Amino acid sequence: MQFEGTERYYLNPELREIVNIAIAMGKPLLLTGEAGTGKTQLAFEISRSLELTMEEARCKSTFKGEELCYVYDTVLRLNDSRFGSGETGRNVNDIWDYLRFGPIGRAFLAGDRRVLLLDEIDKTDSDAQDNLLDVLEEGSFIIREINHKVSARQTPIIIITSNAKRELSDPFLRRCFCHYIPFPPPDEMQIIVRLHFPDIAEPLLDACLTTFYRLREQGFEKPPATAELLDWIGALKSSGARAPGAGKEVNHIGTLLKRTEDLLKFRGVRRTSRF
């Protein structure tokens, strides 16, 4: 099973090696790096290119880990036991009718190999991460209510992303392959932009990239990333601009800089001081 890039996604050769090694070794791949470096996108591309179904879990801070495996809907069962399940076909005496599987559960139970994405794992607290560790490592979890063990029929390809909001624990890191995606340099960025805007004129692209990388170096609170660049170029193209603008007159600057302070700093407006 070899993963190559797709026509919509530029794949750095190093990253390709990494993904393939992780797939071959059957280890979860933890991707870290700045927002907008395509961490989440990578998982989607793997599933597209290998034609595997995708199971996606967007983590929330309230997750305990278990709901990613299964949820036991007691309230529904209680309701059915009191008022009858009617025509829904659910059998109150059968607990399986009231178990709903989360992304991990579905990936484990599926007959085909799947891509499992755990997005922004750092949002969960460390206890939830510890719970998930064992599940992912052993490829199995237990449904506590009936003490039934669910084992993975096919080990899914596990991609985990983190924005490093919180430090991940050492045991967690130990069980993953970790890769930090650096921000793409200008030449790679050119390829990326071309994938999205195949008919962009060379001078415009060059000028845009120059402005873009210059802005990134200026130490804004939220430096513009790939997504902002693509938005910006899209805005320029649709408004028919020939050039990105220069100096303080950059067109559609709002698509690049999102924070008020950054915008004020860019325009050179000083905060009025009291003294």
Place this chain on the structure above:
Amino acid sequence: MIGFVYHLQDAGIPVSVQYVLEFYRALQRGLARNLDQLFVLARLVFVKRVEYYDVFEQAFASFFLGAEGTAPAVNWEELIAGKPFQEWLRDQLEQGLLTPEELREFDTEELLARFWETVLKQEGRHQGGNQWVGTRGRSPYGHSGHHAGGMRVYGQSLYGSAQKVIDDRRYINYSDQSSLSNENLRQVLTSMRSLRPLGPESELDIDETIAKTAKNGGEIELIFRRELRNRLKLIVMVDNGGYSMTPYIPLVKTIFTKLRDMFRDVTFYYFHNCIYGTVYRDPQRTQSVKWEKLVSENKSTRLILIGDANMAPAELMAAYGSIEMTHTIRKPGKEWLHELKTAFPVSIWLNPIRKDHWGRESTTIQQIGRIFRMEDLTLAGIKNAVSYMNIQGQTYDSQ
């Protein structure tokens, strides 16, 4: 390959046995067909944090491409044929730690695992360990205590080495009586985590619901209980004035910062010796906090005071008692402390001075101990403090 692992360890990258085994497994599968792939593979396996990327790249370059000119020896069979491994194996057999029968049963991986365990363990304790790679001939092992100052490989109980282990007192830092230090931080954290959780009442209590429903003759009644997560506020007040506290301040901060997850909010305030109507937000004690605001916190807020409570009696009892010359507060410290206790019923005073020394220090320790429950800053003391606060907290959490 051993050389490379050592090289990484010397460079400061933490290496564990699992990594090494994983690396071999990957090599066996032919995942590193060229130097580029070897680089990516080794980095994936050995480096877990971006902080080490640079160190790793340098280590890799100097080992595989550097002046030593070592060819990338990816053949792991070489390792088994190599002298260090063979010598280790012989040692194990001679000492009866591995029987020939066992040897036949173990597969190579198991053997390698044991080998690396030994090597890495010894490396951790023995500074000159990498010399071993260079000389390649001398056995590094202390043969269970024969070798003066040598380290033991598995032979823990032979030739009186047990005595040495006891003398070393390597676990002293983990004992209940020891005071706070980096070594027992984890234990302290574990006991702090048992501070009673208090979440919103959003989790369905199934047993209770079924029982209630049955009692109602089938009419459903849903019972909710508190979710198991902590949404309390914690205030930590630290005396950063005296010498006795200085060594503990960073540790105390680490502990409570790590606990931040568990609480809705953890706030630090500082004071000097005793409290006279003001505590400060910064360690330099310049930004004061309004007393009225402080004492109007929710009653369930946990308060932990950390200080030696060791001061001149006048500082506590007399009017205008503050040690700071600029303070002109009439009300004596004792009354302020009483007010604080009333505002925060769930509170504890942690003292860095050991409990058995309290009698010998200033009488103020006893006097403050009558206002706040006082424990010392040892593991046992912290455990007591946590259970005390949990019991106290039950009364106020429901409000």
